[in-house]
Amino acid sequence: MSSTMRAFVLTGPRRGSVQEVPSPEAVPGEVVVDVERAGVCGTDVEFYTGEMTYLHQGHSAYPMRLGHEWAGTVTAIGDGVDPAWLGRRVMGDTMLGDRTCRRCRKGHQHACENRQEVGIRGGRPGALAERLAVPAWSLHELPDTVDAVLGALVEPGGNALRAARATGAGPGDRALVLGPGTIGLLTAMFLRAAGAEAHLMGLDGDEFARSLGFAHVWTRETLPDVPFDAVVDATGAASAPAFAVDHVEPAGRVVYIGLSGAPSPLDTRALVLKDVTAVGVLSASPGLAETIAAYGSGAVDPRPLVAATVGLDEVGAVLAGEFGAGPKIHVDPRR
Numbered sequence: 001m002s003s004t005m006r007a008f009v010l011t012g013p014r015r016g017s018v019q020e021v022p023s024p025e026a027v028p029g030e031v032v033v034d035v036e037r038a039g040v041c042g043t044d045v046e047f048y049t050g051e052m053t054y055l056h057q058g059h060s061a062y063p064m065r066l067g068h069e070w071a072g073t074v075t076a077i078g079d080g081v082d083p084a085w086l087g088r089r090v091m092g093d094t095m096l097g098d099r100t101c102r103r104c105r106k107g108h109q110h111a112c113e114n115r116q117e118v119g120i121r122g123g124r125p126g127a128l129a130e131r132l133a134v135p136a137w138s139l140h141e142l143p144d145t146v147d148a149v150l151g152a153l154v155e156p157g158g159n160a161l162r163a164a165r166a167t168g169a170g171p172g173d174r175a176l177v178l179g180p181g182t183i184g185l186l187t188a189m190f191l192r193a194a195g196a197e198a199h200l201m202g203l204d205g206d207e208f209a210r211s212l213g214f215a216h217v218w219t220r221e222t223l224p225d226v227p228f229d230a231v232v233d234a235t236g237a238a239s240a241p242a243f244a245v246d247h248v249e250p251a252g253r254v255v256y257i258g259l260s261g262a263p264s265p266l267d268t269r270a271l272v273l274k275d276v277t278a279v280g281v282l283s284a285s286p287g288l289a290e291t292i293a294a295y296g297s298g299a300v301d302p303r304p305l306v307a308a309t310v311g312l313d314e315v316g317a318v319l320a321g322e323f324g325a326g327p328k329i330h331v332d333p334r335r
Contacts, residue, residue, distance in 0.1 A: 001032075001076065006333065007129030008315040011063045013050030016319070018312045021065075024125070024133035026078035031085055031136050033092070037152035037309070038127040038331045039069030040318050041182065042236070043120060048319040051261060059121045067126030067331075068094040068119040071142060071151025081136045091151045091292075093138040094118045095285050110285035128315055130333045140288050145296040149309075152330055153186075153302045157291040158284025159257060160186030164194060165287070166255045166279040167230035171195035176228040178244060179235035179258055180209045180217070182305055182327040187232050187257070188214060193299045199228070208327070212304060223247075232257065238264045250274040257281040311335030 005023045010016040026032045044066045046052035054060040071091045077083060096116040097109025104112050118134060119126020126132070142151045164187050169175040173196045177184045180202040188198040189212070199216040200209050201223055209217045218224070230253045231244040238260040245266065248254050254276055271278055284291070294300045308323055309330040318329045 001131075005130040006312055007065050007125070008067075008312050009063050009065055010047060014048060014320070016048065016316055018315070021129070023131055026076040026081070026133065028079040029081060029135055029137075030078045030133050031074045031081055031139065032076040033070075033072040033090060033132045033134065034075045035067075035070055035072040035127045035130060035132050035333050036148040037071050038067040038333065039152045039156065040066075040128075040315070040329050040331065041069060041156065043068070045319055045321075047120075054121055061123075064119075064123075065125040065129055066119045067128035067132075068117065069152050069155040070118075070127035070132065071148045071154070072127075072132065074139070075131075077136070085136060085139065088139075089142045089148075089151070090139045091142060091154045091288075092118065092134045092140065093285050093288060094120065094155055095283050096122075096124065096135060096138055099137075110283035128312065128331055128333070130312075140292060142292065143296045145298075146292055149303060149306060149330065150295045153305070153328070154288055154291050154295065155284050156182050156328075157186050157190075157295065157300070157302060158287035159183055159281060161190050161287040161291050161294065162281045162284065163187045163232050163234070163255050163257045164190035166281060167191065167196075167232060167253050169194065169196035169230045169253075173197065173229040174199065174227065175230040175232065176201060176223075176247060177232045177234055178240050179233070179237075180206045180327075181234065183257060184232070184234035185209060185212065185305060185327060186300075186302055187234055189300045189302065190294070193294065196230075228252065230255065234258045236260050238262045240264070241266045242270075245270045245274070245276060245278075248274070248276055250276070253277045253279065255279045255281060306330050 095110035097104040097112030098114040116122030116124040191198040241264040
């Protein structure tokens, strides 16, 4: 293995380039993965613009290497790692808890106060690079039916699966998803797979959503006056949380997975008087295995979400918004 590798390094707001950096080493308990695909998401863009809250809270700092949606092959292992991992195709959990605190011991390592997040928090380098080092315990093996494209969609899919499950919606239920971006569309796919009638609402009549087989696609102006048993907010709009409560049926459920850049005004009296259950979803961690199974069985097929696959040299342009087609851009670091 070469002692150096190519990686996209973000050095400040709107400043980044592909650099030759030291290759990661397989320290005890960790593995090195040759990255085959990495997805770019809204969180990466917020780091690029400098708007990401973690930068202002001290959880993250430039320079940093982005990339938390990835798939690849294990090519080196550290001491204490089962040799069977060598050569396996894998993806990995983004959230790396300390595994000792009360939350971790209760199975909530994704909410650990001391957690690292791959490519996001705590100085843990991400997957927009030729190779990546992660703890072996964070890995999930990919079956033959889940290739690198699907593997790099497991992390966003895990978030969406958890959001869809949190609605409790199934056959006979109608669910509204606000925001037809990657997470919103994936959530609608999982709702559809569960037998619910999935509706999507965006800023315009989203033809891309219709191309995925969703017949019920609306704007705020065209949204029909029908009862929704559940509403999922997958937007970044500060007004969306209150909108969700206003449009859910009494005794229904609202699920919040989108984050706005400003505080969201929400009158909790509306929750009480409508007997609404509200759920927040932070992480894909508890849903990764089920997402892999859903992709592997074909119950959910997110491939159409990937509009283009580019090399590391084009990451800066992707983060700057110069690739406008489709909700998801993938990076193949081997290009």
